[in-house]
Amino acid sequence: MVCRKLFHLLTLLPLLPFVLAHKEPKTEQEIETQRALQRAAYYCAPAVAEFTAARKRRFAQKVLGTNNVQSALPGYEDLFADGTFVDGSAQDADQKQLMECSPVRESHMQNNTCVLTPVVTEGPYYHKEGHPIRTNIAEYQIGLLTYLDIGVIDVNTCKPLPNVLVDIWQANATGHYAGHPDPLPELRDEKPQVGGKRSGLLSAFPRTKFEETWLRGAWPTDENGVVQFTTIFPGYYTGRATHIHTKVFTSWEPLPNGTFRSPSSSSSSPSSSSSSSSSSPSSRGLAHVGQFFFQDSLNLQIDKMWPYSTNPIKHTHGRTRNWRDSLNIFEDSHGPEGEYDPVFRMELLGGVITQGLGGFITMGINASADLDNWWKG
Template sequence: MTETQVPLEKRDMMRRRAVLAGGAALAATGMAAAAVTTASAGEDTAASSTGAKNGTRNGATATGAGEECYRLTSQTTEGPYYIDADKIRKDITEDKEGIPMTLRLKAIDSDTCKPLRGAAVDIWHCDALGLYSGYESASTGGGGGGTPPTGTPPTGTPTGAPTDTPTGTPPTGGPGGGGGGHEEPTDDKRYLRGTWLTDKNGFVEFKTVFPGWYRGRAVHIHTKVHVGGKMTDAGYEGGHTCHTGQFFFEEAAVLDSAKIAPYSTSTTERTTLTEDTIYDQSGVQGGLLKLSYRKNDMARGVVGSLTMGVDPDETHDGTDL
C-alpha cells in the first residue's frame, strides 16, 4: 500500500511518531555534548564507548583464531617510589583532597586476547600537589602552603676555595620519581597506593583522585601487574611481575584540572606530555588513558580507562630496561 492509499488519520499518526523520534535524537545529542571525552591517538571514540557491548576495548577488536589480538602495552621503569603490594584495597584515596577519579583497567594476554583473571594490579601516584606517600620528604611537589624554613640565615660571604673531590656513588633515579633505581621509604604514610585482583573478565577498578604534577614529569600514574601469586594477610606474595608501566593524561584534561583547587595552588613548573621523557608518544599502547568528565564541571569527577596488553609468561619488574 502506498502513502496515498494510507488513511489520513494513520498518515498523521506516522508523521507525529517521526517528529517525536527526531526530537528524542536531538535531546540525546544535547546530553552527549555536556560531557568531555579525551581519546588516545588513533583510537575510535565511538568504538571505545561501546566496547563492552561489542567485545572491544580501547580500539582492540574482537578477533578470531589466527588474527592479531592486542599490542603489548609499553614497559617503563618503576621509579624510585615503589612500595611492595601491601595495601590490598580498591579505594586508595584516604583523606587526600583532589578531583575524584575512578580508574577502570582491564588486563589481557596480548597473545590470546584472553582476560587475566586473578592478576594483582598495583597503582600508585602523587597527590594533587606532587607528593608521594612514603616519600614526602623526598618528593618534589610544590605550592599549596607548607611550613617555611626556620632559623637564622647564614651571614657573610663564603671565602676560600672548595677542597677535595666528591666521593661516593651518584644518586640513582630520574627527576621526581620518573627514573630507575629505588629509594627506601622515609615515612609510614601510604595514601594513593593500592593493589586489587582482576575479576574473571580481567577488570579491576580503583577509587582515587586525579594526580597532580611535580618537577620534570608529566601527570601520570604508576602500575604493575603481578601473576602467579596469592593474597595473604601481609599482601600479595609469590608469582612474578609481568608488566611495569605508567598511565598518562591528555594535556587538555590536565589544563582543566589546573583550574580547580588544590591543583590551582601549585607553584611547580609543569612538564607537558610531549616533553615527558618516559611517555613514548604512542597513545594507548604507551599508557595514554581515555578520560571522561562533565564539561565545565570536572570537580565532580573523572573516569579513566585503559586495556593493558601484557605477556603473563614474561617478567618485567621495571629494572630490565
C-alpha cells in the same frame, strides 16, 4: 576475534630472561624481542576496542540510571557493584535507549589500543612490600574524584585475563608520593637537571614515613579481565608528565595485614610460594611494568582547580608537558613504532568536571613473562 601471525611474533618472547621494563633494549635480540611483543599486541587492537567499548557502555548505563533519569551522581557501589560489561545481544530495549543517549564517544575508543610491556621504568617510589589490596586507594587525600577502569588482555590470545593482580601507585594533588614527603637534608636546595635525558628531574626523595599508604593499592581483575579503582586525579612534580604507575602480577601471596607479596619480591622461589591465584596463566609473579598518562589539555584544566592550584612548583618549574617527559617515558610508552596509546580516555561523571572523572584503558601484556621486582633506575 582470531589473532593472526601471533605465533610467529611471539616465538621470540620466551627466549630472554631480562627485564625490558627497567632498561633500554640495547642488543639486536633485545630490541627485536620488545618489538615482537608490541607487534603482537597491535593485532589485538580490534579486540581491545570492542572490550573497552563494552565496558564504557555499561558504565554509561549506570551513570545515567534507569528510565533516563539521573537523580544524583552515583556512588562507588552503584557504579562498580556488579559485572563490568555486558554483551550487546543481552541488552533490552531500555538499555539500548540509554546507550543511544549516553555521552560515550566511540571514536575515542578505537585509538585506545594496547598499553604495552615491557616498556618503561617503575620509578623510585614503588614500595616492594606494603601495597594494600583494595580498590579505593584515596584514603584522606584531597583532589578530583577519579574512577579508573582498567582492562587486561593477554597478547598471546587477545583474550581478557581474569584473576591477575593490578597494582597502581601515584602522586597526590601537589606531587608527592606516600612515604616520601621531603628530600634529603643535603639536597633541599637541589635544582632540577638542565638538559639531557633527565632534564627537569630532582634526586628521588627518601622514604621516611613507612606508615603512609595513600594512593597505593592493588586488586585482582574480575572474570572479565577488568579492575576498577577509586582515586583522585594525580598531581605533577618537576621533570615528569602527569602519570600513574602500574604493575601486573600473575601470582601473588596475600599477607595477614591486608597487603601482598609477589614471589619475585620474596626470598622463596615462585614454585614454593603460596599463591592466591592458582588458576592464573602463570605462577611466575611480575608480568608487566608500565605507566598511564592523561591528555595535556585535561591536565591544564585541572591545574586551575584547588588543591592542584597550590602545587609548590606551579610558579617556579611548572608542569612538564607530555611531550617533554623526562627519561622519554611518555614517548617510550607508545612503543618503537609509536602505534600504541598509554593515555586514559576520560568521561565526565556528572554535568561538570568538578563532579569527577571516569577513565578507561586496556593493557596488553604477555602473561607468560617473568620479570624481577626491583628498580634498576
